Amino acid sequence: MSAHPTSTPPLPAWLDVPSDPNDLVDGVWPTDAARDADGDLIIGGVTASALAREYGTPLYVVDEDEVRSHARRAREAFESAAARHGVAARVYYAGKAFLSTEVVRWVTDAGLAVDVASGGELAVALAAGADPGRIGLHGNNKSIAELERAVASGVGSIVVDSFQEIERLAAIVAAAGTVQDVLLRVNSGVHAETHDFLATAHEDQKFGFTLADAVRAAALVRNAEGLRLVGLHCHIGSQIFGTAGFAESAARIVSLYADLLAPSDADAAQDMRVLNLGGGFGIAYTRADRPTAIETLADGIVDAVAAECAERGVRMPDLAFEPGRAIVGQAGVTLYTVGTTKAVALEGGLERLYVSVDGGMSDNARPALYGANYSARLAARVSDAPPQLVRVVGKHCESGDIVVDAEYLPADVEPGDLLAVPATGAYCFSLASNYNFLPRPAVVAVRDGRARVIVRGETLDDLLARDAGIPPTERTA
Structure with missing residues (x-):
């Protein structure tokens, strides 16, 4: 049996003695609990x-009603925020949070698309009857079999994560005689956790391309017959409260987006139409947690993207988001x-x-x-x-x-x-x-x-x- 000493203080600073140890704290429990x-x-x-x-x-x-309600509320919040700026928004349910065929049906009934990160998650989404065109595939090490299944299934987008993956996917698409929409996963250098975030100039993680490498990756995708670069993807963390980290990340990603809108091939630039800012929106686990309302997040993040695009004089792209925990937690x-x-x-x-x-x-x-x-x-x-x-x-x-x-x-x-x-x-x-x-x-x-x-x-x-x-x-x- 494993044992180790602990230096955890007996009482965390946030823990107060409740007046009633039977109470059900609003926001922590399901709404109708x-x-x-x-x-x-x-x-x-x-x-x-x-x-x-x-x-x-x-x-x-x-x-079930709680999941359906959160899904509808998230979709309506982001669609409304985007519409104020004349663009569209799509909300993906991040399946890694919790995936089953029933949950897929609940969230798709509420108008959400589905984000998957493995062949197994893709199989669940397809078995649930999800529209393949509204499925996005993630992952830093997708196998050839997973990529082949995704292309054959007609998934709407594949978020590519490495130079080798671009080459493999290009070969798979060529063999299938089809065209596949892809997004580049980009590391903005912003790391957010709860209400704090850190902006750095360097990246040391397994996911995505650095801002510098993303330009070369975009060129590789654009030169690959059968691959169509439709946008960028960025994810800055999990259990995030507030919008500051998203705003900082948006500034960096929109700068890259603006650069990629002006390639030598003007036709290719027209395919750059989506900016996916990921998810990571926090929820309340204890009475001390104060998560940001989804409407506030939507307005703040979308407004930040709009401001960055206006400053650079570029058209604002359609937006996508991937809340998982905030839908089902x-x-x-x-x-x-x-x-x-x-x-x-x-x-x-x-x-x-x-x-x-x-x-x-x-x-x-x-x-x-x-x-x-x-x-x-x-x-x-x-x-x-x-x-x-x-x-x-x-x-x-x-x-x-x-x-x-x-x-x-x-x-x-x-x-x-x-x-x-x-x-x-x-x-x-x-x-x-x-x-x-x-x-x-x-x-x-x-x-x-x-x-x-x-x-x-x-x-x-x-x-x-x-x-x-x-x-x-x-x-x-």
Whole structure:
């Protein structure tokens, strides 16, 4: 078992003692989340206790109406902001946040296109019936098979990431006898995280072209028969609050865009019509988070691009954006069952109660990977007990197996309690693993008082079936 010392302070600066450790903070939970007369958490009209009885725990729960609402709101915000400047905007759902055929149908019903980053994600989007012309393919190391599938499927755009990829894609397109729209992924030198951003002159990362190399990459695409350069793509980070980083990035990317509008081949310049500024829009994971409203983001980013284009005297391109977390994050809640509790004395007379649940880093890797903060609440009851500092941890053999680093729950939390962790719609299912041979949980969608499985949970039989050393007759759990 792995163990390591920690220097984490017992109380993060942002954590306040709540007046009510049963409350559901607006913006962190799905919009319609509430409690019934018995204190049972209700999501999409279904109680948490009913979901746990029917499907077990751990369990990913996704509020379908919440996803649909966020998708429509994002599309309307960016389309409206772009229309004020006489251009169009397209919003792609970034599938890496959470992808299933049902989610693809929800977001495309709401008017979104779909962004995928692998052959597997492309297969899911196509299986869901997404229009291939409204799919964009990303990735820093797309295989030849993935590129061939994308071209054969008729994907609307491929975001190229290296000189070798341009050459490979050109050969694939030539063999297929077709024309493929591409965007160049460009590193602007702007890195944003939450409300801070850093602008640098150098890039040291695996994605995209530097601003200097992008000019040569554009020439290579334009000289390749069958490839059509339609624009630029830039992504500056994740969980971003505010528009300052986007504005700084826009200044740099629009400068490159202006340079590429004036090639020796005037006809080629007319194909440069799209600027994709990526996503990374933040959501609230705790009561301390204050994410920027999508309308404010849309207006601020689009206005910044318009101002930069006007300053350089170039036509403003159509715009594209790729929110994923902002569409699905708030819609997700993960349910756990408490197994054990353990009080630990801290410095200064504080006491932390370790609350161990039946999942952990296998169903939510973000706290271990990024130090991400989450919230938690009792899901099947409320309590008059005073607030108790807790750390919600998983059942894995890692001291870093933390689900919620610091939170206050009623002091009488005990084994058998149902616990809910909100804002888990993005990157939890996507990053899930079978560490310690735990089966990955099911994903259940809730809407109008009904629940249905949209991704089946794994069983031990599923895991054993992959072990070639076990005869099929012995693969029973």
